[in-house]
Amino acid sequence: MSENPENPYLPRPMRIVRITVESSTRDTRTFELEWVNPEDGRAFLYLPGQFAELSVLGSGEAPISITSSPTQPNLQFCIKRMGVVTTAIHYMKEGDTLGVRGPYGNTFPLDLFKGKNILFIAGGIGLAPLRSVINYMLDDSHRKDYKDITILYGARTPGDLLFKYDLKAWGERPDVAYLETVDRAAAGYAGRVGFVPALLDQTAPKPKDTVAITCGPPIMIKYVLKSLTELGFPPEMIITTLEMRMKCGIGKCGRCNIGKYYVCIDGPVFSYAQLQKMPKEY
Amino acid sequence: MKDKILLKENLVSFGNSLIEQYRLIAPVKSNGFSLYKPVGNASEICLDYLRPLKSAKEIFFPQNETLFFFNKKTQKIAEPAYDKKPTILFGAVACDLAGIAAQDRLFSAGAYLDSYYLKRRRNSILIGMACPEPGEMCFCGFFGIDRFASDIADLFFTPFSDKYYIKVNTEAGARLVESLPDAAAADAKTVERLRCENAEPKWDIPPLDELARMLAEGFEADVWDEIAQKCIGCAACTFVCPTCHCFDITDEAKGEIGRRVRTWDGCMFPKFTLHASGHNPRTKGGQRMRQRILHKFSYFKDNQGVVSCTGCGRCAEICPVNVDIREVLKQLGEACERKS
Secondary structure (H helix, E strand, C coil): CCCCCCCCCCCCCEEEEEECCCCCCCCEEEEEECCCHHHHHHHCCCCEEEEEEEEECEEEEEEEEECCCCCCCCCEEECCCCHHHHHHHHCCCCCEEEEEEEECCCCCCCCHHHCCCCEEEEHHHHHHHHHHHHHHCCCCCCCCHHHHHHHEECCCHHCCCCCCCHHHHHHHCEEEEEEECCCCCCCCCCCCCCCCCHHHHCCCCCCEEEEEECCCCCHHHHHHHHHHHCCCCEEEEEEEECCCCCCCCCCCCCCCCCEEECCCCCCCCCCCCCCCCCCCCC | CCEEEHHHHHHHHHHHHHHHCCCCEEEEEECCCEEEEEECCCCHHHHCCCCCCCCCCCCCCCCEEEEEEEEEECCCCEEECCCCCCEEEEECHHHHHHHHHHHHHHHHHCEEECCHHHHHHCEEEEEEEECCCCCCCCCHHHHHHCCCCCCCCEEEEEEEEEEEEECCCCCCHHHHCCCCCEECCCHHHHHHHHHHHCCCCCCCCCCCHHHHHHHHHHHCCCHHHHHHHHCCCCCCHHCCCCCCCCCCEEEEECCCCCEEEEEEECCHHHHHHCCCCCCCCCCCHHHHHHHHHHHHHHHHHHHHHCCCCCCCCCHHHCCCCCCCHHHHHHHHHHHHHHHH
């Protein structure tokens, strides 16, 4: 009875070392952070797919997926300005401090991915959590564990394509097939125009020995799931991540459940097979 | 551990002997209502109640609680001071003890322990009190809750004639009643007879295992919208509930100084699940009603092993538009029968 559990609600301070404006509308930025106290960093061991609660004292907390790969030195969060906390973060400058607690949630099923062809299908800011696992797989220490890697990415406009530095690097790699599309072209854009599910249909990837990993707006995911199923992907080989309104991130506050599953501890990564067993309430 | 006897006339002196070392919380009369409150003198304890207006959950899970104080400029955070004096909850009825048992599971479940809840709970002693007669809205017996006993109570009092029979369940409880006389075998028999005489009535609600099936099949049923029609989304039901544990975390600041607070929240509030994007997975009253009922009777059971309703009837009693959880379950049962 005297055992004193550690307080899970205390944020640990991190310093912003770099802010990258990602979108032409400037509403999406990547924040690269380093630990103020290195021992906090040693305790923060994460894998692709996980998220953290970001905290701005006076504004509150918001759950944000980790977009960096554990193979990279610093933590990165790609944040779209949406609510009170993300707006407060957007007002911050390099050198400012914010709080982080986590890592929370499950991870992408890396064991399932080993030895397979990997097909990524991302829309908009849905690339943020997938970028973590993409860069993890493309790291020299892991690339040999996976066969063909295909990345399909789309955004509303060319200016909304995020992580352009990574997109370029992926496009230049001989061991990656990278294809992008936009819903609407803009002046000076010579690339593909069309929705992500259409690009998927045109690409028509073979389901044999392939895992599909998708994240994006709900309407995109809906059509991607339909297309993948028509292409013959079994539901166990389709992986997606969900989001719900969250507060605690540790399965106590009762907010992010879909049926008996809590997105914060049972997710955010689910297979389509798991999704099919859930009540349709997300 | 031997069971003990306390004469009713000695209750006040027994209570006052506890106050020296413990923060004593017991039912007291306040504005005509019975409420669990800290007691300065044991003469304030009032046991002529069916069960207090609010459940006992706020003793360990307060309605508002500071998680930490902060300074925005220095970025320093400090946890609030914590009163190390142990708490005794005296006079808790069985439905409220069952509620605490459910919250114990939730707040200590999985990889993350809720330190705020557990430091209070682990520094507490529970003393239960037999509930002589279920109230109009009560249906604890439906869940098999014994009004005359509780496993999680350290001590459990049953009043009879001019005495309390004290069932001693733990060493911590035994230490509190060391100096009291042992109960006689005849006393134990008297208490057992009382318990049998007060056997539970039958309930015309589908039994729990059947309910589980109905809830699984009835997820898309129209009956949820019917039930929710009169609900005004005030979430009073969730606030008086002994097991409801949903909370919000928000910051309050004035200038540079502020605090992060957790406050009770409820799934019956329309904005409870509203995303920053504007998307809301539960926009309709029927969806929220379904969440509340399924969480209690299905999700919580799947995740924590127990149903998170104790039949205390407070939600039905407090509801301004008379939504009665027993009627909801009945309606659901009828809807499922109509369908099959």
